[in-house]
Amino acid sequence: MKKIILLSLTLLLISNATVQAQFMTQSAEGKSSIPLPLNGIGVGVDIGKTEVAIGLNNYEKILRSADKKFKNNFLLGFNLSAKSSDGLANLFSGGDIVPEGNFLGFLGYSISNNTKIVEAYIKSGLEKSLNVESDQEKELFSDYKSALIKSLKSNIGLIKNESLRQKAKKDLTTVIKTETDFKNLNDAINAYGKDNENLKGFAKEMKEKVEINTVIYTARFKKIREETTLVATKEYNDFIKKAWPLRITPFVIGGINARNFTRYIKLDQDNLAKSFQDTLYREEHLD
Amino acid sequence: MSKLKKSTKKIAISKQKPSGKNKSSGIRNLSLEKKISAKEAAPNFTFSFQRIGVTVLSLHVESFQQSMPPDAGIFFVPILDPSDEPEIRVTVIARQDSPGGSGSLSLKFNGKDVYSPSRDFDFKGGMGGITELIKLPK
Numbered sequence: 001m002k003k004i005i006l007l008s009l010t011l012l013l014i015s016n017a018t019v020q021a022q023f024m025t026q027s028a029e030g031k032s033s034i035p036l037p038l039n040g041i042g043v044g045v046d047i048g049k050t051e052v053a054i055g056l057n058n059y060e061k062i063l064r065s066a067d068k069k070f071k072n073n074f075l076l077g078f079n080l081s082a083k084s085s086d087g088l089a090n091l092f093s094g095g096d097i098v099p100e101g102n103f104l105g106f107l108g109y110s111i112s113n114n115t116k117i118v119e120a121y122i123k124s125g126l127e128k129s130l131n132v133e134s135d136q137e138k139e140l141f142s143d144y145k146s147a148l149i150k151s152l153k154s155n156i157g158l159i160k161n162e163s164l165r166q167k168a169k170k171d172l173t174t175v176i177k178t179e180t181d182f183k184n185l186n187d188a189i190n191a192y193g194k195d196n197e198n199l200k201g202f203a204k205e206m207k208e209k210v211e212i213n214t215v216i217y218t219a220r221f222k223k224i225r226e227e228t229t230l231v232a233t234k235e236y237n238d239f240i241k242k243a244w245p246l247r248i249t250p251f252v253i254g255g256i257n258a259r260n261f262t263r264y265i266k267l268d269q270d271n272l273a274k275s276f277q278d279t280l281y282r283e284e285h286l287d
Numbered sequence: 288m289s290k291l292k293k294s295t296k297k298i299a300i301s302k303q304k305p306s307g308k309n310k311s312s313g314i315r316n317l318s319l320e321k322k323i324s325a326k327e328a329a330p331n332f333t334f335s336f337q338r339i340g341v342t343v344l345s346l347h348v349e350s351f352q353q354s355m356p357p358d359a360g361i362f363f364v365p366i367l368d369p370s371d372e373p374e375i376r377v378t379v380i381a382r383q384d385s386p387g388g389s390g391s392l393s394l395k396f397n398g399k400d401v402y403s404p405s406r407d408f409d410f411k412g413g414m415g416g417i418t419e420l421i422k423l424p425k
Binding site for chain 1: 344384
């Protein structure tokens, strides 16, 4: 009955599971290991050995910890397994289960230099070069927008209708100021008024100006990219070479092994079953 | 820790709704303002890490940077590359927590795979990641 409950619980737990964690406490063979969507929790099922195991630990959280708070580096976990020690064969042939279970707990504290590595990265030449590139590209895009505003002002007079002129000026100024993506900005300007007879002349001039400015912008953009690539590649290799990942995790591990087995007492010829007695063997250990 | 927080550039996602102005105009494309507001509000990148025995310390995609990023997330970053096949700069810094630990990055731009399906990290002496320019999917 317990086996059925355990198996039902397992199926219930994995019904909506997506793989996001490694089942750290599973055996090296890794048979039927089921990582669950909760970090550090896993369920293992080994049909051949009629074994069900569940493990829980917070090691995943500790690995990601970037601060020095005690609670965030405190390692805690357990592994609980239950099986029929005679395996599957006896279960089917005799219908008997000889249960065996063990509980394994561990407690420790993990120290890493994640914080120092991240701080070093933020101060590194690599991060600086990437930020410089980003700033230069934003500045360049801002210059491009200024050039478009200038083109807009010089060409807006091509729209003869006063209300259309004011509308176009307002709309395109807003587009130029608010658009953050290069292609979207060009697409918006090129599309503006192209099918309207009153705006066609203006739209054509603006499209030409966009093309000219794009050529200038593209050349300057490529130059920034090439210069950054040279610096960033070198800085990346230097950082990777110099960074020294360190982790120390002292821990204690302990648990209980329990096995129910049939012990021979004395021969009872009248009732052979009385010759044996169910006995629970239990062993505690701490390492 | 405060330095780490300062270094993380949070992307503010606007919840501004289209104003509904210019609806009555007879001129095409006069609702561009509305369209742009909607575009800015939507994150254009999604990322996820697949990792065993590896911790990701930093993710940098164009102007987006996040220290100790989660295993999956979304963000918006403008594309400023004017070329027909625009590229983005991707930099990942990761550490191996166990020998042989491995990791990879899946990145999607507007729902399409930038890497197909993912890019493995390169490691040297326990540290590694990715640094490269990669073309965006069309």
